[in-house]
Amino acid sequence: MRAVAHDKVALAFGALFVAIVVLCLFAPVYAQDVAHTGPDDNHITETVIVDGKQVDVVSPQGVPIGPTWKGRFLLGADSNGRDVAVRLLYGGRNSLEIAAIATLITMVLAVLLGTLAGYLRGFADGVLSRLFDLVWAYPAVLLGVALGVALAVGGLNLGLFTLHSGSLLLPAFVIGIVFFPYVAKPLRAHALSLREREFVDAARVMGSSPLRIMVGEILPNLTSTIIVFVPLIVANAILLEAGLSYLGAGVQDPNPSWGTMIADGIRLIPGAIHLVLVPGVMLVLTVLSVNVFADGVRDALDPKAIVRGRF
């Protein structure tokens, strides 16, 4: 971490990301004290005072107002007369929450299965590698959309637990599944090569069980690779969630997310471009800050790793 601390730019962007997260977490405070409205409150037939004049929040043709730069409708309204700034923050919460959970799912699956495949080799590796290849070969967005649409209707019932169709965990689950082979495959390769090293031989000779070796010897050496991947997956998860929500296969109504907000906004181009710009710029800033920070982390931990950055 000290190495990262030297990279001022990476640090600055990391701080920006944290600031965005904190801002989104304060959504309820903003909604209550500044905007005086919730994310789902419709104000379609109301008016608001702009520059001393009374203006329709939503015009009779259905076009909402743009930013007022005041407390109410700071960043404008959407076609249902809802406050864009409030929805931006609540949407951010949703988008970031989904990205975080998806990353968790991806990393857990990848670490578990990648290590197992790389260390155990043989039949287990054969099966797992085929699994990785199958999910990896399935076109990512198509898989995400197909799963997302299919699950959006009835939710997911895996016996052990149920995810209702309005739950944010569904898109998180879908994204987590889509990405895990991209991490599992490199981790497996890494585990494969680590396996041949002397300290693993030594542990085997000493009689340690495969489990102890995997957890005690292999995993610690994978740590830097894992850490390098985490911010990358976060960035890609935010982008995939936006893409899925744009296509209607991600976050479901009326939950806001940056992706659904952009999708709703694209419908109203050209008269209400703020509906696309506001969530879009926020999204790019967030992902950019993660990416810059990810660069810094990689430079510090594993400069040789040429990681693609975008799946």
Next chain:
Amino acid sequence: MHRTLRSLLGLSLALALFAGLSACGSSSTGSTTGGTTGGTATVLMGTPPDSLDPGLGATTQSYEATWITYTGLVTYAHASGEAGTKLIPGLAESLPSVSSDGKTYTFTLRKGLVYSNGAPVKASDFAYTIQRAIKLGWGDKELLTENIAGGEAFDKGKSSSISGIQTDDATGRITVKLVAPYGPFLNVLAFPAAGLVPSGTAMKSLTNSPPPGVGPYEIASVVPNKSFALTRNPHFSSSTIPGVPAGHVDLNVKIVSNNQSEAEQVLDNTADVFDYNDSIPPTLISQVESQASGRYAKEPTVSGEYFFLNTKAKPFDNPLARQAVNYAIDKRALQRLDSGMLDPGCFFLPVGMPGHPTSPCPYGDPNAAPNLAKAKELVRQSGLAGTPVTVWGGSRAPHKEFVDYYASVLNAIGFKASEKIVADAQYYQTVGNLSTNPQTGWLSFSQDFPNPIDFYQLLDAKSILPTENHNLSQVDDPHIQSEIAALGPVPSSQLSSVVGRWQALDQYNAQKAYLAPFGYDEVPKFFSDRIDFGAAVFHPVYGNDWSTLQLK
């Protein structure tokens, strides 16, 4: 050049000249009302027709093309407004004689009719056409199989012909026997699926090269999901069928699935007709209204938008809760969500449908602010405040937006509303499944034909089915049942005699608040400046009547 070649060239040039001259000649015989004839118009469509084969097509887009290509025994007058709901003789000489028990219809085919390929029309072609529509699986084929005697048996393969249809090619007589009296039966025969095609036409989908028919146009050059053309039928003139105009222009229909692009093209005159089934993007409407006011109008359609209220589940089994919803909905808000293309209303039967009440709305003026205070009071009185309500909706704009608004209103008056948005393709299936038992949600219905019984099947207790339920409010009201039974069999041609009773029924329905209607759809009649806007008819059943399009 070689001598033979030169003479061949000369001959072909002469022939070309002759053909060109005769083409010019024939186009001028087609004019009816004295407008210009000739030229080509570009028509845009947002959704491709589900099929251009008349025996299959069942969407409004396909009807726009097929109703002017395949005329049935009866057809509609080519006029706007209520005049267009009148049935006139098509391929039959006159409207049929109906037996006193209402079960037998007798027609006589006009003499000397030919199809667009020149083949003569025979009476037996009618039987073949109906059989073909059933065999191919026309989307509304139950209108034929359930009503014509022997239709079911034919559909199931138990019979090789329909016993209820008798034809005589020599006299041109066609007799149709019904299972039971069915008022709208003539409306059914006016569908393009009952538009005659020659006997022997292949019993499979011919959507890419539709069969010949009798009508102002014939369909050609089909590129599925992309484009098709309608050229004027050389064997049809304005005197072939009185009341059915021969077309003035040839048509190129192009599928453009982006509404913005579609509207822009018509606005800047690179295309001529905007698909009335699509909406002009809201941000463009003010531009259209100012720049193109002479070629844009909002036309009413007989189609209603509602929120259904399940009378068999909490909280809407309680009439106070249902009335509260009707008091609370701000129909102007929903109008804005529909880009202004909604005529706020409170009655189930839309404006333009015979039977639409003329009395004031029981819950206040739909064009004024709603009475939220009264709604909250009613909810409190009912003791149902805090009841969780799941609101169902479709995913396509503005259906989703309607439900977003509706949910926020329900929350405002004291319920705890949450939403469930379902892909449009799935929507009616999902809410129509009794095991889902939806409490409330969006519902829209547009007329199949101009007879109120068409709408009232949605409130018929007999329509409540375990899957494919159409009566989403699960209304089971004895008064409604008895009125439906009495008014249903009245033939469409005698509707005016029972209009008063339909109006009374609709008012009764409004007071019972089985639904929360919020308005009737309006659609854009929007053309380029090449088209004579006033002469073009907007038909109450089929929308833009392309056979009345002419260049200025």
Next chain:
Amino acid sequence: MAVFLARRLAALVAVLFAITVLTFLIFQAIPNGDPALRMAGRLATPQQVQDIRVQWGFDKPIYVQYAKTMEKVLDGSVISYTQQINVEQEIVRDLPPTISLALGAGVIWLVLGVLLGLLSAMHAGRLLDRVLTVFALTGISMPVFFLGAIMLYWLGYKWGLLPLGGYVPLTSDPWGWFTHMLMPWIALSIVSIGVYSRVLRANVLDVMSEDYVRTARAKGLSERRVLIHHVLRNSLMGIVTLWGLDFAWVIGGGAILVESVFNLGGVGQYAAQSIGRLDVPPVMVITMLVACAVVVLSTLVDLAYALLDPRVRLS
């Protein structure tokens, strides 16, 4: 070589089989997803629904349905659930926009990515490098549909420079084809330009510090010759791999989003619409095609690797 190809072919078949099964299963998971109900339309009677069920085989067990669908796929007679058209013919009709998009964008991002990467590496640490890095990073962080929408708004609506979406065939109007494809190409390639320039930059910097490069410099070769002859050739292989896979990614993913925003009417958009309509046959066929393309391309890439670098053995 023959063994390698045979193995890859076997892998291709296995992957395709698995993918089609997966797709089929995903759509079976939809409750109330009875396609017969959907096909029957709104006011259908239960009898009509049952008739459709029998006609299409929905009353048979899943594996029978799957077998029947695959049979139809392989002999080119798949009909979609919601429209009465042949899926494979529809896909063929929709290929031109998708191929135009993928190839055009592919060329653009390859050329610009390599160029910008080289520039960045040659000026490593200096202002130009920093600016290009920011540009690259922003490109990577941009959702393609957002970028597309923004370009549509500014270049299309506000300044009227380029058309508002839609596709014009190359054969009917080459200039029109170009102007309609320009924005989609840019939207799609900006992401990959960002990725490539950074990868190339890292590669080049890596190679530049290798021994043989120092040797070449010591021998007195000009910087440019060093760059082109030694550095570029070595970095090229990484680029070739990436390009092949990215091309497949575009067809399978990026194309869907860009085609939807610009309404190009390509295969991606058809897939997205079919999914929205819960229409399984087109989704199955398209997914198979894309997966096929991915496997074929990665095989070609491996072959190219083997040809370019004799040290690599095909295993």
